[in-house]
Amino acid sequence: MLVDATGALPVLPDLPADHDGHALADVLALVGADIPLAPTAKLADGGFVHLVGMRGGAPEGALVAPDALADPAHAAVVAPALAELDPRRSPVLRPDWFRPGWFDLVEAWIDAVLAPSGRRRTGPVEPFRLWSISAVVRVPTDGGELWCKASCDHFRREASIHAAVERLLPDLVPRLVAIERDEGWLLMEPMDGTEQDEQPAGTAAEVAQRWAAAQLEAIEHVPALLAAGLEHRGADATIAAFLRLLATSAELELLTDAELADVRAAADRAVALTRACWEAGIPETLAHGDLHLGNVAWDGRALRIFDWTDGCVSHPFLDATHLTRFADDASASAAKAVYAAVWRDALPSVDVDRALRLAPLADLVFQTVTFEAIAAATEQQSAWELGGVVARNLRLLPGLVVEVG
Template sequence: MAPRSHLFAALRHPTEPRIVLLRSDREWRLPHVRASEVRVADASAIVDVFERRLGTRAWLLRQIRFGEEEARSRVEGVFELELVDPGWTLPAHARWVGRPELDRLRLKDEEHRALLDEYLGALQRDEFPAERPPWARPGWREHVETWLETEVARLGHRIIRLHQIKQWSISSVLRIETDGPCLYLKSPARLPLFVEEATVTATLAELFPGYVPTPLAIEAREGWLLLPELREVMGWGAPLETRADMLRRFAGLQRRTAARTAELLAAGCLDRRLDVLETQIDPLLDDPEAVARVTPDDVADLRSRADDLKEACRQLAAVGLPDTLVHGDLHLGNVAREGGELVYFDWTDACIGHPFIDLLALQWERDEADRAALLEAYLDEWDGVTAPERLRVAAKLAGVVIPLHHAVSYWQIVASLEPAAKWELDATHTFLREALARVREL
């Protein structure tokens, strides 16, 4: 049974460095709700429970703290929110509290005192880390809403309400409720952390129509991407034939992109080709932060096998498949059916690299027969590029290179996040362990 989530809100005053505390008998605490399991970045669920608790509209800025408390068998999250209605009237049992007042109050959750003291001090000094993304800062909602009002009006509609869907350190996703169709906005992290997703998506839609949703608008300076609603997302439970179709069609797209890699790099795709990956292995394994959650014995083994990892990159390159577009996060949650065809979205991790990097999803298939059938469906689309036995050699080598590619990705992502947010995407160790297991099998 999943532990219950205890969620707390640090609701900011519109103009002063204060937050709301609620009185409980003679003690004070942050607005608090209990909820069923809440996932990291699930802005919709988080905003919903606090709007009902506070009786006003709120906007999630970021997660201040989130994690499982094993000793208390619960998950606790503390979230920074701002008011949508600055004229909101405080309930009788609430007050605005700044850092000076905090010391004089008895807290129901005394373990929050140090956290609140640090947070309110930063508010008072108007201080925040340079790595904090724009959507996690006050004022961004008004900024993006102004642009959206113009673009939605251009489409012949008006906005009824903005709904937050996802909010974390690498992106913000909004659903725009209009007097017509629902639309979606994505504001992702950008170069050098991720691709210029708005520009890349627009370029892909132009070069390869039918494979990618066509943006309704982009704001290249801000990196904003406005998309139509994708009504039929495939999702994780799709049948085997759909999963095979997803891989077949994507391999066909990759083959078409092989002649356009220069254009895609110019549009903002990252360069993750095998010769680049090879140069990243030593810096990755030498970074104490990157290997902090790997056992000392495994770290030593990884470092001793660094040359084997590089050789796997060289051997995979020697098979002779062309560099192509790589999605970087290819799975059924990022695939929809539009007009009878599968389309691919969420191009945040798009890069130019070895095409077989996108076979990561096969590693999640539990049934060996299904995994073999899906690999066959993908490899069939590469028929004629090289001999079938060479394709199978490439697939085996890719088993080492795929987790290595993703270890580098997460290493670079985590290094770019503000200190308090690094835990959100701390998966480098998972992929390093997988790369080690695979290279041991060679």
């Protein structure tokens, strides 16, 4: 391990309280590293240890064994991380990008798919974000940068889902250069307008209107989408999974006895209202599953919706309520209005407003199921990343049941 003169690991500079954390590039640059070697570990005191390394050569500085680290808490994290670089000792649920040789495999694939076009990679891929869910790397080429994404085993179908959606809605998703279906890899063209603070005013309403129209267009293509590998997350499947987690979720232990009692008391009504949302007359269609402005690129000219890990066939209004849930009040109201108007025009005999009133509860149930599945597919060292979301959603359930119905 690389340490300073005191035998301690290098330390990142402090950040303001409202900052969302160091970018991976900052972490790698601090010690001249190239790649993460293992998931970031969270310590009992709330600190983090980033486990990074080099693809070739050796860094400058003092190298010591993990048990020589000045901080025993660091040693307790670093020692198993090094041992787990041996494929025979790697945790079963560890994503491939934390396994030796993964970056070489990805670069070889990129080179192979670019070769027929004459385009050439001009340097090593650059890690942008790697965590339990996915890995995103920047790819420098002689024709401009590309982006490559890989998803964990739980979301490995994203490559096939994205390709299916692109065939149907080519102007609404990132342009694919290539995919590797078996590995779940996507090579994509870059997009403008991915940073929310750079998106123009009215972005939520623009997304709502365009996405409502796209969902209506997709209704007749549902059989093809299902055949392409999109999961059907209908009322029955969603409710069944929700009832299972109410009996078995590990995050039930995060609730107080009073909170758990409130959740159980509200569960039957939550299920009934969720089913009522599905039975309100809105046909199932293509759903993004996690639609918010952080998964949207919009620069005022081109709109692209990305991150199709949760793409499925489901109730369309789940996307609408999820989009507006994270927007400010004015943006949310505008987005709801334009979304509803598109559906009212298309289905004048359906009570669109009732379905929209029920959708926030149905989406909460849907999202709780989503995060329960993610938790089950995540190794223990990464559990902190999304841990607690199921419990947080369950705490919201009783109040939302009262509000909705």
